[in-house]
Amino acid sequence: xxxxxxxxxxxxxxxxxxxxxxxxxxxxxxxxxxxxxxxxxxxxxxxxxxxxxxxxxxxxxxxxxxxxxxxxxxxxxxxxxxxxxxxxxxxxxxxxxxxxxxxxxxxxxxxxxxxxxxxxxxxxxxxxxxxxxxxxxxxxxxxxxxxxxxxxxx
Numbered sequence: 670x671x672x673x674x675x676x677x678x679x680x681x682x683x684x685x686x687x688x689x690x691x692x693x694x695x696x697x698x699x700x701x702x703x704x705x706x707x708x709x710x711x712x713x714x715x716x717x718x719x720x721x722x723x724x725x726x727x728x729x730x731x732x733x734x735x736x737x738x739x740x741x742x743x744x745x746x747x748x749x750x751x752x753x754x755x756x757x758x759x760x761x762x763x764x765x766x767x768x769x770x771x772x773x774x775x776x777x778x779x780x781x782x783x784x785x786x787x788x789x790x791x792x793x794x795x796x797x798x799x800x801x802x803x804x805x806x807x808x809x810x811x812x813x814x815x816x817x818x819x820x821x822x823x
Contacts, residue, residue, distance in 0.1 A: 672728065672759075674766055675718040680711050687726055695730075695749035710734065710746065717770060719763040728754045729763040733771065736780070743771045745781040760793050768797065772822050779822075782808060782815035794818050 680688065688707050710716050714734040718727035732747035745767070750760045771779050783790050785804060795801075799818040808815040 672719050672721050672762070674770070675720050675727070676770075677711050677716055677718065680707055680716075688730075691726065691730060691749075691751060692747070694752050695747075714746070715770070715774075717767055719759070719766065726751070729759055731763070731767045733767070733779075735776075741775075741777040743774070743776040743779040745779060748781065760790070761796065764793065764797055768820065777822060778819055780817065780819045782817050785814040785816055791816060791818075794820075 677684065685707055707716070710732045714732065717731040717733065719729035719731075720727050729750040730747065731745060734744045734746050736742040736744050748764070748767070750763065768779065781794070781799070782805065783794060785791075791801075795818075797820065799820045801816045801818050803817045805815045805817055807813060
């Protein structure tokens with residue numbers, strides 16, 4: 670399968686609806702991000718889509734912001750692979766592409782949070798050089814614990 674990166678700078682209403690559906694698929698118990706978040710990420714952050722020919726919807730998505738207090742640090746706000754593409758190694762493959770883009774943009778490091786109850790995602794991040802720096806209890810509400818992880822570019 671051949672995949673490619675697309676970085677939209679704005680979203681049409683149809684793309685906004687598609688993103689809501691993808692978010693709900695990725696995070697069914699946690700809720701979905703809406704247009705109030707997607708549009709600013711696309712315009713002022715970096716929305717990265719991993720796409721395949723003949724499929725108008727991304728197979729994976731990364732939402733990247735800049736840390737205001739540490740401008741050389743990128744923050745991966747959202748990262749997921751579509752449910753019908755999970756288990757095929759695309760998470761690692763796409764994350765390698767995302768890290769390459771972030772480094773090309775001049776960042777020194779990248780951080781993210783991941784649910785402590787998601788060991789498979791933690792393993793993927795660790796395989797690509799992320800290190801757990803701390804555990805943040807109740808980060809996104811009661812019992813929503815997250816690991817704060819960092820990857821530093823050499």
